[in-house]
Amino acid sequence: MTNRIVVGICGASGAIYGIRLLKVLLEQPWEVHLIISEAGKLVMAHELGFKDNSSFEQFLESEGVRFHEDARLIRHAPDDLLAESASGSFKHKGMVIAPCSMKTLAAVASGYATNLMERTADVCLKEKRPLVMVPRETPLNKIHIDNMIKAYEAGAIIMPPSPAFYFRPESINDLVDFVVARMLDQLNIEHNLVGEWGSG
């Protein structure tokens, strides 16, 4: 089984979901291929203070990421259609887009892939690899809902970021980690973020 995974971060609110996901993956020996859209960079700057010209690794460390010695982070420019994940021949365990904008959801739902994020997601669907989408918007209009159904019917796992409160969260990170745990569960990736209900 390959230890590669693709993570996409769109320009929807909730960049922290992508960052907390990266934290779990990079603290294990994963090879993470990361695509942050142009809008994703804008939102990340706004919400988390990341500056695109600074070191992303340093930024992750400032967000509490402690890199495993065998972890690898490979960043891809969002317009790089020559990157490996644009081809079905590139084997990986799946892709998580967290957060996913309504625009990228629409592109994936309609098979209209104009950048690496959309193309990689499209490839996941055609190759029957897991594609976990964490669409963030509220309220939803009919187009958003229809696009979620289309993506679901094409094989995507649609996971709106909906934290539960029965585990008594005490911080934003607790709420975010609940959602990230559910994403990881979908890919059968181990974590110790939130225990199973009933496990104490």
Ligand SMILES: Cc1cc2nc3c(=O)[nH]c(=O)nc-3n(C[C@H](O)[C@H](O)[C@H](O)COP(=O)(O)O)c2cc1C
């Ligand atoms: C601060 C900020 C917050 C945004 N939040 C959302 C959001 O929650 N959901 C969404 O679908 N779009 C949101 N947008 C709009 C997207 O960034 C925009 O549609 C963009 O074209 C998405 O591009 P991408 O899918 O390539 O990242 C937001 C934009 C900004 C600047």
